[in-house]
Amino acid sequence: MSAPSTATATRPTAPSTRPIVEVRGVSKVYGKVRALHAIDLEFEPGRLTSLLGPSGCGKTTLLKIIAGLIPPSEGEVRIQGRPVTGPGPERAFVFQDFALLPWATVLKNVAFGLELRGVPRAEREERARHWIAEVGLAGFEQSYPHQLSGGMRQRVGLARALAVDAQVLLMDEPFSAVDEQTRRKFQEDLLGLVAREKKTFLFVTHSIEEAVYLSDRIVLLSPRPGRVAGIVEPKIRRDGDPERIRRDPVYLDTVETIWRGLKGYVE
Amino acid sequence: MQVAGFRLPASSSLLLWLLLWELVGRAEVTILLPPITAIAARLVEIVPTPSFAEALAITGQAFFLGNAIAILVGVPVGVLMGRSRIADELLLPWVNLFVSAPLSALVPVLMLLFGIGQTTIVTTVFLFAVWIIVLDTRAGVRGIPPSLLEMARCYGAGPLQCFFKIHLLAALPEILTGIRMGVIRGVKGVVIGQLLVSVVGFGHLFEIYSSNFLMEHFWALLFVLFAFAVLVAEGLAWLERRVDYFAAARH
Ligand SMILES: Nc1ncnc2c1ncn2[C@@H]1O[C@H](COP(=O)(O)OP(=O)(O)OP(=O)(O)O)[C@@H](O)[C@H]1O
Ligand SMILES: [Mg+2]
Numbered sequence: 001m002s003a004p005s006t007a008t009a010t011r012p013t014a015p016s017t018r019p020i021v022e023v024r025g026v027s028k029v030y031g032k033v034r035a036l037h038a039i040d041l042e043f044e045p046g047r048l049t050s051l052l053g054p055s056g057c058g059k060t061t062l063l064k065i066i067a068g069l070i071p072p073s074e075g076e077v078r079i080q081g082r083p084v085t086g087p088g089p090e091r092a093f094v095f096q097d098f099a100l101l102p103w104a105t106v107l108k109n110v111a112f113g114l115e116l117r118g119v120p121r122a123e124r125e126e127r128a129r130h131w132i133a134e135v136g137l138a139g140f141e142q143s144y145p146h147q148l149s150g151g152m153r154q155r156v157g158l159a160r161a162l163a164v165d166a167q168v169l170l171m172d173e174p175f176s177a178v179d180e181q182t183r184r185k186f187q188e189d190l191l192g193l194v195a196r197e198k199k200t201f202l203f204v205t206h207s208i209e210e211a212v213y214l215s216d217r218i219v220l221l222s223p224r225p226g227r228v229a230g231i232v233e234p235k236i237r238r239d240g241d242p243e244r245i246r247r248d249p250v251y252l253d254t255v256e257t258i259w260r261g262l263k264g265y266v267e
Numbered sequence: 268m269q270v271a272g273f274r275l276p277a278s279s280s281l282l283l284w285l286l287l288w289e290l291v292g293r294a295e296v297t298i299l300l301p302p303i304t305a306i307a308a309r310l311v312e313i314v315p316t317p318s319f320a321e322a323l324a325i326t327g328q329a330f331f332l333g334n335a336i337a338i339l340v341g342v343p344v345g346v347l348m349g350r351s352r353i354a355d356e357l358l359l360p361w362v363n364l365f366v367s368a369p370l371s372a373l374v375p376v377l378m379l380l381f382g383i384g385q386t387t388i389v390t391t392v393f394l395f396a397v398w399i400i401v402l403d404t405r406a407g408v409r410g411i412p413p414s415l416l417e418m419a420r421c422y423g424a425g426p427l428q429c430f431f432k433i434h435l436l437a438a439l440p441e442i443l444t445g446i447r448m449g450v451i452r453g454v455k456g457v458v459i460g461q462l463l464v465s466v467v468g469f470g471h472l473f474e475i476y477s478s479n480f481l482m483e484h485f486w487a488l489l490f491v492l493f494a495f496a497v498l499v500a501e502g503l504a505w506l507e508r509r510v511d512y513f514a515a516a517r518h
Contacts, residue, residue, distance in 0.1 A: 069417050087421045099418035103436050113422035116432070164422065 020045045020090075020200050021066060021168055025075035027225075028061050034225035035061045039075070041219060041228065045167065048194045048201035050211035052258070053221030053229075059204040060096075062226070063170050066202065067093050079168065089117070092161035094171040098153045100145040106132060107141040109156050113164035124163075131159040136189070151182035162193075168200045176206065187213055188242040195238070208262070212236075212254045213245060220261065232258060301483045310487035318472065326468040329385055330457045333392020334450050341397045341449065342442055345404025346434045350416075355405070366398035370456075374463045385467060388460035395456030396449035403445025407438025439510055447503035454496040 019042035028036040035058040043049055051059045064070045066077050068087040077084040079091065092113065100109050107128050108115075114124035132141055135155040145153055154174055161169055175183045187210060194201055194214075205211050211218045212234050222229040234254045236245055245251055285303050292302030313319050348355040348362075374391055381387040411434065419433045435442070461470025469488060476485040 064417075067421055069421060087423060089423060091421075093418065093421045095414050095418060097412065097414050099412070099414040101415070101433075101436070103439070116419070116423045116428055160422075 017044050017046075019043055020080055021202070022078040022081075023062070023066065023075070024078065026062070026065060026072045026077065027074040028058065028065065028070075029073045036065075036072075037225035037227045039226070039228060043168075043200050043202060045200050046194075046198045047216040048190075048203055048214055049217045049219060050203045050205055050215040051219050051221060052205060052208065052211045053226060054223050054262070055206070057221045057223050058226035059221060060172055062221075063093075063172050063202060063204055066168075067091055067170050069093075089164065090166055091168045091170060092164050092166035094154075094157050094161050094169065094174045096173045096176060098145070098150075098157045098177075100153055100156055102145055105142050105144060106137060106148070106156050109145065110159045110163050113160055117164070127163050128159070131163045132156075134162070135159045149182075151178040151186070154178060154186070162197075166199070168202065170202050172204045173206065174203075175210070183210075190214060191238055191242060208255050208258050212251055212258065218258070220258065230261065298480065299482055301486065305483050306486045306490070309483040310490060313484060313487055314491070322468045322472050325385065326457055326461065329388040329392055329460070329468070330453060333389045333456060334396050334453045336389070337393045337396035337400055337449055337453065338446055340393075341400030341445070342404050342435070343430075345401040345442075345445070346408050346430060346438070348401065349405040349408025349411075349438070350434070358401075362398050362401050365394070366402055370394050371459050371463070374460060378464065383464050383466055387464055388457060388467065391460030392453045392456040395459075396453040398449075399452060400442075400445040400449040403441045403448070404438060407441025407445075408434055410441070411437045440507070443503070443507045443510060447500065447507060450503060451496065451500050454492075454499060458492060 021041075021043040023039050023041040026036060026039040027034070039062060051062060053059055061070070065072045066084070068077075068084045068091070079088065101112065104112070107125060110132055111119075111124040111128035114127060119127075129141060132138060135158050137152060137155050137159065140148065140152065145156065148156070154177070158174070161171075175186050178186065190201075191214060203211075203214060212232075215234060218232040218234065219228055220230040220232065221227065232254060234250065236248055236250050236254075238245065288300070289303045292300050292305070344358070348358055370391070373394065374387070377387045377390050377394075381390055415437060416429060416433055419429050424432065458469070461468045462473060464470055465474045469492065472488055473485065475481070476488065
C-alpha cells in the first residue's frame with residue numbers, strides 16, 4: 001500500500017527536533033512467525049504517534065521492543081541516541097489489561113514505579129496522590145483495583161506511568177477495554193495531557209477514529225509481517241472544544257482515506 | 268444430626284463414639300483399648316511431667332526447623348520452576364516422584380547418613396513437607412498474568428524485586444495452600460521419623476510405653492499428637508482464609 005494521497009497525508013518531513021526514539025531496521029521473528037519486518041521510524045518529543053494496523057501485525061511486539069521488554073531479531077532501537085538493551089527510566093508502559101497489583105491499593109499501585117526506584121515512602125506517596133488527582137481518581141487512594149470499574153483501573157495504570165515522569169509513554173490499546181462513553185472522555189483527557197506534558201506518546205490502537213482523533217501522526221502497519229505501509233499526519237486543530245474535532249471535515253476525510261487504504265487488507 | 272427434634276452440635280457423633288469406646292474399655296475386651304476416662308486421667312497425669320515437656324520441646328524443635336527449611340527452600344525452588352522452563356524440565360520429574368513416594372522408606376537411609384538423632388528427624392520433616400510446597404508455589408507462579416511481570420520489569424524491577432514484590436505476593440494464596448499441606452505432611456514426618464529413630468522425643472516415649480504395654484499412656488500421647496496436628500492445620504487454614512479475599516479478587 002502506498003501512503004494515502006490527500007492533502008492530509010504527508011511523508012515524514014525532516015524532523016524539527018532531534019528524535020527521542022529511533023527505530024532502525026527492526027525485524028522480529030517468533031520461531032516461524034515473522035511478526036515485524038524492517039521497521040524504520042522516528043519519534044519526536046511532544047507528539048503523539050499512533051500505530052494502526054490489523055490484528056496480529058506486530059503492534060504490541062513493536063511497542064515491547066521499544067520498551068526493552070523483548071529484544072529485536074534484527075536492527076536496533078535508540079532512546080536519546082543510546083541503544084536500548086532493556087527497560088529504562090525514560091520509558092513507561094500503559095498495559096491493555098492494566099497490569100495492576102490486585103493486593104495493593106490505588107495509592108500503592110500508582111507509587112509502584114517510584115517504589116522500585118527507591119524513592120522514599122513520603123515522597124512517592126505525595127507524587128502518587130498528585131497523579132491520582134490529575135487522572136480524576138481523588139478519593140479512591142485507598143481502594144483496591146477490584147473495587148474499581150475498567151475505566152478507573154486504566155486511569156490507575158495511566159497515573160502510574162505518569163508518576164515516574166518518563167519522557168516516552170508507550171500505550172498498548174489502553175482504551176480498548178472500556179465502554180464508548182468512557183473512551184471518549186479518556187481521549188479528550190489524553191489530548192489535554194499531550195498538550196500540557198510535552199512527553200512523547202506512542203499509542204497502539206485498532207480504531208481509525210481514535211487514531212485520527214488523537215494523533216499528530218499515524219503509522220499504518222501492513223498485515224504480518226508488519227511493515228510501515230504509510231504515514232498520515234492529520235492536520236487537525238486541537239485547540240478549543242474537543243467535540244468539534246469529531247465534526248471537523250479534515251478529521252472525517254482522514255478517517256475515510258485511511259479506511260479506504262486499509263480496506264484492501266480486509267477483502 | 269437431629270434427635271427427637273433437637274439440633275445437636277456437629278461434634279456430638281464424636282461423643283457417641285467416645286461412649287462406645289468407654290463401654291468397650293470397661294468391658295475389658297482387649298488390653299489394647301483401655302477406657303477413655305482412664306486415658307484422659309493419664310493425659311492429665313503425664314502432660315506436666317518433665318519427660319513429656321522434654322519430648323514436646325524436642326519434637327516441636329524438629330517440626331518447626333524441618334518445616335522452616337522446607338518453606339525457605341520450597342518457595343524459591345517453586346518460583347524458579349514456575350518462571351524458568353529449563354529449571355522446570357530439570358526438576359519437575361523429581362518433584363513429582365518425591366511428592367507421591369513412600370518417604371518413610373527413606374528414613375533408614377537417612378539414619379545411615381545423619382545418624383540416629385535429631386538431624387534425621389529434621390530431615391524427615393523437611394522431606395515430607397517440601398515437595399508439595401514446591402508444586403503449589405510453581406502452580407501459583409505459572410498462574411501470574413505475564414503482563415504483571417512485564418509491568419514490574421518495565422518499571423525497573425530486577426530479579427530480586429520481582430521475586431519479593433510480584434512472585435511471592437501474586438502467588439501467595441497457592442503458596443499458603445502448599446505450606447498448609449506441607450506442614451500437615453510435616454506432622455506425619457516428625458511422628459514417623461521419631462517412631463523409626465525411637466530414641467528421641469515422643470518416639471522414645473512411644474517406645475517405652477508400647478514395650479511396657481502402658482496402653483493408657485500410649486493413647487494419651489497419641490491424642491496429644493492428633494490435637495497438635497489438627498491445631499496446626501486449623502491455624503494455617505485460618506491464615507489462608509485471611510488472604511482469600513484477595514485470591515478471589517485477583518482476576
Ligand atoms: N511470544 C510470542 N511467541 C510466538 N508468537 C508470538 C508471540 N508474541 C506474538 N506472536 C505473534 O506475532 C504476531 C504479532 O503479534 P502482536 O501481539 O505484536 O500483534 P498485534 O498487532 O499487537 O495484534 P493485536 O492487534 O491483536 O493486539 C502475531 O501473529 C502473534 O501470534
Ligand atoms: Mg496487541
